[in-house]
Amino acid sequence: IVKYRSKKVKMSSDHHLGLNVSNNGEIDHTTNLSQNISALFMKADYSDITLKVDGLEIPAHKVILAARSEYFRAMLYGGMRESSQTEIELKGTNKFAFKELLQYIYKGQMSLNLLKEEVILDILGLAHQYGFVELEKSISEFLRQVLSINNVCAIFDAARLYQLNYLTKVCATFMDSNAPDVIAHESFLHMSIGALKELIIRDSFYAPEVDIFRAVVEWGKANSLDSGPDLNSVLSCVRLHLLSTNDLLNVVRPLRLVSSDTILDAISMRTSCKDSLSLYRGLLRLDENVAHKKFGSQVLQGEMRAALLDGDSHNYDMERGYTRHAINETGDGGILIKLGSQCIVNHIKMLLWDRDTRSYSYYVEVSIDQKEWTRVVDHSNFFCRSWQSLYFEAKVVRYIRIVGTNNTANKVFHLVSFEIMYTNTQVTIENGLIVPRHNVATQVASAIVIDGVSRSRNALLDGDTQRYDWDSGYTCHQLGCGSILVQLGQPYLIESMRLLLWDCDDRTYSYYIQVSVNSWDWEVVWDKTRDHCRSWQYITFTKRPVVFIRITGTQNSANEVFHCVHFECPAQIDLDEISNRNEKPFSQDFRNRPSSHNPQQWSQPVIADVIIGSEAIEDDDNSSIASIVEVNGPRCIGYIIPPDIVHIEVNEDDELR
Structure with a gap:
């Protein structure tokens, strides 16, 4: 005989009250499931495999490993030798990183903020090796957020190694923007050959070339590469033609790492190739206006210079808010802008004075040293108004000259605002003019x-x-x-x-x-x-x-x-x-449109080559006898009733008679 106390029975019946049950009867206890599986982490209970990592033996469960990773599924259940083993050694694996990864396998969680950066990079490598794509993405995003001069070289190397293209690009862009600090940091000396070459060959890795040369020499010493093909392959990425003659003779030549012929070629190249992007390096700020005072840019020539780079494109009238120059036949003068540093650019946005319907003509030239000028835009034979959106082949630029050649109202060229930048926007250019894909007959496009x-x-x-x-x-x-x-x-x-x-x-x-x-x-x-x-x-x-x-x-x-x-x-x-x-496209003569609908049809069905809206056709008693509907054939924009058709039917096969 079993006796129950009424109080205990009540407690038993109320024990599970409060657990979540949705209104539609769905029960969700995934949290409990996660906790139960997490409890198996590093526990010998029910373990059927031991993983040896760097001398550490870790109990694990085949089914959990296989369920979480294609790599382990193939290893443990794919007929490989390891399928029958109860102990597997994972060689070349950092035990601290692997324990964190294994915890992620069991728990689905990882606290990156508590880990050292070198451990995080090891985990990233393991995630790549074992096929944890989502973990790879999450770690990459975390590394993007914590990028700094201290860690960017190591992260860049790892991203290249694991073919993480997005993270590689982010690191490269960061190093471009901080090139002088990157080459001066100790971590620069530990970069792989491939990563180092990929970095310094970039046009946008902008630092004094003599400093880049010295940094490569120090990198060679740190990696015991005082000479040989590896060091030479890296040195070939240094743009010796950007060094001054004094640096070539007094810094490069004494080290005997570069031949005399190569030094002479560099001196010759300095004077023979002026208009080549590969000749120079420049700062690249994506979609950011570099013709701004905060970057040290200034207007060197033109009247009322203060207005042009102040960023105000709204407050201007006949008396203020613009920079100008007199238009003359010789074309000298113009408005001259100097950027704070050499920049890679391919896009200009500028506002011509537009408080009335006047039009201007102009051209734009760019230069590195004000000696050699390249005309990137020539609208001297066209009428232009208001905002100008100009694109050209990417160039390294320090100086920009805008020269007005015509004003339909007077002999002065007025420029309200000027911006120059690099953009990834894809634009088709033919003969110096944009071939637009989108409608340019809009007010937004200044039409x-x-x-x-x-x-x-x-x-x-x-x-x-x-x-x-x-x-x-x-x-x-x-x-x-x-x-x-x-x-x-x-x-x-x-x-x-x-x-x-x-x-x-x-x-x-x-x-x-x-x-x-x-x-x-x-x-x-x-x-x-x-x-x-x-x-x-x-x-x-x-x-x-x-x-x-x-x-x-x-x-x-x-x-x-x-x-x-x-x-x-x-x-x-x-x-x-x-x-x-x-x-x-529609163009049709309606002069002979029939005034009545006398029933009549072709002797044979004719597949429709038009669609005529959805129009009711009525007989003489004003009762609807047909409805012209969409049929399975080419459609016409508009409304066609050819003059020789007085009655139209659509049969059950969608054929137009």
Whole structure:
């Protein structure tokens, strides 16, 4: 007979109250499971394998190792010799690092803040060896956060060894920005040959070349490489042509590590190759403006110099907020900027004075020493306005000269703001001009509507293709006089455009389009004066420089005004995309559109090559007899009813009759 006390029974029944059970009946005790598995770490209980690491015997469990790592799964259950062993020695493995990794295997946790950096790097190597990808990523991110002069060389070496490309790139960028400190630090002497060569061969590893040479010599001594092929391979990465003649003769030559012929070649190269990126080193600050006072940059030439590099691109008017120079025929002078140090750059953003509709022409040159100048941008034959976004091949630069050649209002060139930087943005350049992928006929890109009537001046360029009606949302001009004139912010190489004609009813338009780079020499690129067009228009022509676009209407079937809702260039949908989307550019004559729908059909089914919206067709009694729907064929932007079709059907196979 077993007797129970009522009080104990109550305690037993209440013992597990409070454990989590969701409203839908799901039970989640993963925490308990994790704790139970974690308790097996370094315990002989149920152990079926012993791992010998650097003299330390560690009990483990095959099934846990295999479940957590493909490496151990193959070793312990893949038919290898170790599959039948109860004791396995892991050679060349740091026992402290392995214990931390094993704890991670059992617990899924690791406290990196409590570990020494050398142990963390060993764990990173083990994570790479045993295939713990997520742990690799987490350690890499931690190392990125704690990068310093003290540890960056070791981390860079490890990242290269384990092919951690992101961490390698982060380390290289950090060392680029701190090159003088890196080569002066003791850890520099312990870098591998491969890591050292990869570092000093970079154009952006910017330090005095004589200091780089001395650091390589010290590295050779620290690694017992006073001479030989290994040291020579590293020395070949030093740019001796960047050393002064005095340093070549008094620092390099006495060490007898470099031949006399090599020294003479370096002296010769200093005078023969001026415009080559490989000739120089420069500081690289990704997407950061280096023409700023905080980096020691200054304006050396031009009137009212203080305004140009102050970062203020909003507060300016006719009297203040810009730097200027007089425009003359000789082209001398200009605005001259000196950067605080040599920098690798490939992108300029600058603001031309734009409080009215005036346009400027200009060119930009760069130099290292003000002796040899390279023209990187030449817009002297184009009209430009407001913000200029300029791209060119990456160059090492110390001086920038901006020379204005024309101002449509007077003889002075006005520059409000100037920025120069290096960017990874991919831009296609042909003949010195950008071939844009995105629409540049926008206010953000400094485009404006010069001529045309609208309730909102730049409604044509605002990107709104939905909200327009009889009273607003379009730009227009009277037929027979005037036109719609758009100016882009700067010259681009253009080969396509797209525009939306006002289409709230069935009216049609005729028109033509001209382009120019200076507003007086015009070329016709599109002629639809004999066609009857409506809605979306897709325009293509031979690629050419474009600044101005003039759209001139010649006919409107409803009244004497030409209306355009939207304009873009280049077209943000090309012919290939139209084909992929089963669309066709639309231009159709509606003059003979049938007024009635007398039933009639082809003798044979015809696969549709158009789509005509979703329109009900009614018979003489005004009852719907058909509905034109989307079919399995190329689609047309717009609405087509050819004049010889008076009845259209879609059968159950989606064939258009």
